[in-house]
Amino acid sequence: MRARDLAxxxxxxxxxxxxxxxxxxxxxxxxxxxxxxxxxxxxxxVMPASQLVKVLVPGYVIEDPTLAAVIDEKxxxxxxxxxxxxxxxDCLPAKAGPPPIAAPDDTALEVAALMAQVRSPxxxxxxxxxxxxxxxxxxxxxxxxxxxxxxx
Numbered sequence: 001m002r003a004r005d006l007a008x009x010x011x012x013x014x015x016x017x018x019x020x021x022x023x024x025x026x027x028x029x030x031x032x033x034x035x036x037x038x039x040x041x042x043x044x045x046v047m048p049a050s051q052l053v054k055v056l057v058p059g060y061v062i063e064d065p066t067l068a069a070v071i072d073e074k075x076x077x078x079x080x081x082x083x084x085x086x087x088x089x090d091c092l093p094a095k096a097g098p099p100p101i102a103a104p105d106d107t108a109l110e111v112a113a114l115m116a117q118v119r120s121p122x123x124x125x126x127x128x129x130x131x132x133x134x135x136x137x138x139x140x141x142x143x144x145x146x147x148x149x150x151x152x
Contacts, residue, residue: 007137
């Protein structure tokens with residue numbers, strides 16, 4: 001099976017999209033990540049849900065997780081405010097590299113190898129030429145696993 005056959009429509013957000021809206025979209029649809037695209041629709045990054053969770057957690061708690069036990073529920077309920085006024089781009093890791101992009105004719109194994117190599121919960125499938133990149137869809141890790149395990 002080829003990447004073009006495995007690719008499905010998937011939620012995308014722009015780099016300058018509101019981070020809180022992106023987090024709500026991810027939470028409401030139980031998505032492992034969002035594909036971040038530019039204004040032309042070309043993939044530029046993957047925003048894993050875990051990265052948005054990291055933005056929500058105060059830095060001092062990340063450095064010393066035992067402090068999480070002393071934060072009361074009233075304050076924990078306000079963690080979502082950490083995303084207010086921020087863009088998706090503001091929440092991307094500083095070292096965020098380009099998203100994994102498979103060619104339409106890549107095999108399922110090639111997609112799996114790419115996904116494993118970059119440890120991404122999704123891979124974009126796109127046609128590239130010299131001037132542009134046209135997104136065809138996305139392959140999530142769970143969808144790829146389903147396909148690979150269906151035909152052992």
